[in-house]
Amino acid sequence: MIDCQAALDAVYAEIRPQIGDGKVADYIPALARVPAAQFGMAVCTVDGQQYGVGAAATPFSIQSLSKVLGLTLALQQIGAAVWDQVGREPSGDPFNSLIQLEHEHGKPRNPFINAGAIGVADLLCSAFADPRQALLQLAQRLCGDAVAFDAEVAASERQAGFRNAALANFMKSFGRIGNDVDAVLDVYFHQCALALSCTQLARAFAYLANKGVQPLSGDTIVTPRQARRVNALMLTCGTYDAAGEFAFLIGLPCKSGVGGGIVAIVPEQMAICVWSPGLDDTGNSVVGRRALELFVTQIGVSVF
Ligand code: GLN
Numbered sequence: 001m002i003d004c005q006a007a008l009d010a011v012y013a014e015i016r017p018q019i020g021d022g023k024v025a026d027y028i029p030a031l032a033r034v035p036a037a038q039f040g041m042a043v044c045t046v047d048g049q050q051y052g053v054g055a056a057a058t059p060f061s062i063q064s065l066s067k068v069l070g071l072t073l074a075l076q077q078i079g080a081a082v083w084d085q086v087g088r089e090p091s092g093d094p095f096n097s098l099i100q101l102e103h104e105h106g107k108p109r110n111p112f113i114n115a116g117a118i119g120v121a122d123l124l125c126s127a128f129a130d131p132r133q134a135l136l137q138l139a140q141r142l143c144g145d146a147v148a149f150d151a152e153v154a155a156s157e158r159q160a161g162f163r164n165a166a167l168a169n170f171m172k173s174f175g176r177i178g179n180d181v182d183a184v185l186d187v188y189f190h191q192c193a194l195a196l197s198c199t200q201l202a203r204a205f206a207y208l209a210n211k212g213v214q215p216l217s218g219d220t221i222v223t224p225r226q227a228r229r230v231n232a233l234m235l236t237c238g239t240y241d242a243a244g245e246f247a248f249l250i251g252l253p254c255k256s257g258v259g260g261g262i263v264a265i266v267p268e269q270m271a272i273c274v275w276s277p278g279l280d281d282t283g284n285s286v287v288g289r290r291a292l293e294l295f296v297t298q299i300g301v302s303v304f
Helices: 006-020 063-085 099-104 116-128 131-144 151-160 162-175 181-192 198-209 224-237 238-251 286-299
Strands: 041-043 050-054 194-196 254-256 261-266 270-276
Touching: 006 041, 006 050, 006 224, 006 286, 041 198, 050 198, 050 224, 063 116, 063 131, 063 181, 063 224, 063 254, 063 261, 099 162, 116 162, 116 181, 131 181, 131 194, 131 198, 151 181, 151 286, 162 181, 194 198, 194 224, 198 261, 224 238, 224 254, 238 270, 238 286, 254 270, 261 286, 270 286
Parallel strands: none
Antiparallel strands: 041 050, 041 270, 254 261, 261 270
């Protein structure tokens, strides 16, 4: 029997002197103002137990963690047709890179790089009359709380989102974006600007540890096969050009965001969320990654 709370407390004690390491994302002005010296971590197990430490209840900008929500919603609506729009290979390039798109005729390598998530947002624009509302409803269904977009973060990202606009327009030039580019970017910027806490995110991602079923509500979110596939993509693509390093050091499906959050899935056991805003140069939380390493070592889990 794993004592999750004791393991979280031990990790917090060990990581405390390092809190504040890394550099907050400054290319999105609203994120540049977030103090780096913050840390929270939470666990939700498949039998519904919840644990937390530090600022586990503090909401933060989930950024690319939302790419898992977008993919989940697209899989629910259109199933395997998602793979006509985006691939399933790691890119080995930074999350916002344009470079492969030219060679690969505008088809993004996977749904977890920015180009791929913008491609998924296009699918959501085709599938829903109000895709932003559909994303909010999914987030609420997954974490069991009322949640909201941080309008300031969404506006800030739109105003500074030159690269994402370039990606979307470039894909459109290959005929890969069916909807209006601004409408697609609006959905993408809003999903990134969802504000959730570690506790809420651990609950929200627990379906991926539980064969697609949200453990607290019993709701079926995706099929067991879809859950397995989302986990596979998180392992190979969820932390961009650091995915190999994450597999090596942590050995679990992980998804990160430039708000400093990382979610890790222990299949059939639990979802873990850690948050600390200081990033490394691959856009992954420095202290979050170290805390995850300590935690999985402490409790002795890995998919390998
Ligand atoms: N909203 C961010 C962007 O588009 C998401 C990137 C991330 O979290 N890695 O740049």
